[in-house]
Each structure stands twice: as structure tokens, then as C-alpha cells.
Amino acid sequence: MNLIKLEDWSASDIIETVDTAISIKGTPADYADAMDHHTLTLLFQKTSTRTRCAGEIGMMRLGGNSSYLDWRSTNFALADLQDEMQVLSSYTDLILVRFLLHNELIEAVGGATVPVINGCCDRYHPTQAIGDLMTIKERFGRLSGIKLTYVGVHNNVCNSLISAGIKTGMQITIVTPELNQAAKDPDLLSKAIQAGTCIISDQLQDAVQNSDIIYTDTWIDMEYFLDPSYEEMKKKRIAQFLPYQINKNLLKDQDVLVMHCLPAHHGYEISTEMIKDPRSIVFEQAANRMPSMQAIILKLIQTVS
Ligand code: CP
Ligand code: NVA
Secondary structure (H helix, E strand, O other): OOOOOOOHHOOHHHHHHHHHHHHHHOOOOOOOOOOOEEEEEEEEEOOHHHHHHHHHHHHHHHOOOEEEEEEOOOHHHOOHHHHHHHHHOOOOOOOEOOOOOOOHHHHHHHHOOEEEOOOOOOOHHHHHHHHHHHHHHHHHOOOOOOOEEEEEEOOOOHHHHHHHEEEEEEEEEEEEEEEEEHOOOOHHHHHHHHOOOEEEEEOHHHHHHHOOOEEOOOOOOOOHHHHHHHHHHHHHHHHHHHHHHHOOOOOOOOOOEEOOOOOOOOOOOHHHHHHHOOEHHHHHHHHHHHHHHHHHHHHHHHHHO
């Protein structure tokens, strides 16, 4: 069993993992030896703070160990991808990868003989979604019927929230005037619309008024943020999306919680004061990446032992 996208897991797999994450957070000592003598290898093409640390430190706190590979310092780029994944599988119990391209991730998974966790590609971010579900369940005591509005660019994080809606009965409204082409997944969107768990809206204020949670993410994926060839696109996105910024004016008198997967770009998709607002749970959400990653690791290791 792998975790490539949330759609691959059953609703009960997801709920059980969310509940394990809450349990790990509450009684970490009960899990201190759960991954004794096990290794997680991380293979990353993109930068990361949360996903990497959740994997590395999370594994250590389960009594296991980890090995971090920056793609550029390996022979992956020189060799056959599936050969390298097969070799890596012979050294480790699980592999957490961050590939730029979803299709390359799928090819890599074909070479692995141990469970692979997608730590974010250009189409999905399932470990983020499981951490988000944990945070929402802790706050509301349930997932079904919770109304979450995602505002910004339709991207990998947005897709995984849409999947989370299908699996848990959470109501996802997307106010996303632009789609990252790499994140295009018409089957997922139509499945969610048919299931009644996703609504597409162009009415930001109405959507906000009808929400328990407002969620946003960067307008530009991390790998492009400092890329000079992306400068024109960046300017266009900023002009197009500034009216969609999550700020105190938009959320004036609104009883909502604010989420962001981080890293945030202050003054763009979210204002600094909104990140620090009492309604913001972004740091709680980020902290939950660790127990939720630990729960994912435990779930997957059970499928091989
Ligand atoms: N939210 C998230 O995945 O953050 P990192 O890129 O820092 O891992
Ligand atoms: N959507 C952004 C942030 C994910 C944490 C990206 O893929 O770079």
C-alpha cells in the first residue's frame, strides 16, 4: 500500500489514520518504540520544512530512524528511475518522496518494493490533507458537514482537500479563478460535485459567510517563487489574486477559522495580521503535520508486516 493520492485510500483508512494521529499527539509515549529498527528514506526534489521534519523527526520519535536524500546529490538524475527506486527499497522500509511532476512520481512508484508516501507533487498533497483533517477533527469533533472554503489558485493542496471532502463528507467550496495546469484533474472534480461535497463559486463574500473554515495557499508553487523566468506569471497572478487575499477586511465579523498549509507569503494570499489573528490555526495545523505523518507511517508499515 502507498499514499500517492487520497483517492487511493478508503474513507475508513483515512479516518483511522486521523484518529491515530490524534492519539499519538495525546499520548506520544505509547508510540515511542512503534517503529523500532525501521528506516524511512526521504527523497526530495523540492525544498521543504514541514514535510521533511515531520518525516525525519517524527520517525525518530517513533523509535525509528531516517535518511534524507536531496535528489541533486544522488544518482537518480543520471540513472533509470525505477532501478534507483528498487535499490533504495532494499535499504529502507518506507520512502517519502517529493517529486516535482506527478507523472515522474508514478513512474518511480513502479520501481519501489516498499510503501511510498507522496510528500507533495504538482497534482496532490495527501499528507497535508491528512494533517488538515486531524486539525479540523480536533477543533470541531467531526468532519462530516464541516464547511471549508478554499480561496486562491486551484492547485495540489486544493485537489487533496477536494478528495478529503469526498472521503469524509466535508463540504468544500472552491473560489479559484485560476487552475495550475499541472493540477488539472477533471475526474476528481466531477466526482466531488456529483457526491455533493464540492461547490465551485465565484462569490467570495457569500462563500466566506457560509463557512466554518477559510483555507488558502500560495498563488505560485514553491519551485517557481524565486524563478526569474516565472516573473511575468508572478506579476499577473499577484494582480489577479490580490482581491482574494485573506485579510481582516474580508473576514470582518466572520466567525471562521483560518487555515494555510504554509509556507505563507505575507501580504499576498494572506495578510500578516490575519496569520496572527485569534481565528488563525495555521501554526496548530503545521504542528499537526508531525503526528499525522507518524500515523501515515504506522498505517503503511502495518500493510507490509
Ligand atoms: N506544507 C508543506 O508541505 O510545507 P513544506 O513545503 O515546508 O514541507
Ligand atoms: N502548493 C504549494 C505549497 C505546498 C505546501 C507548492 O506545491 O509548492
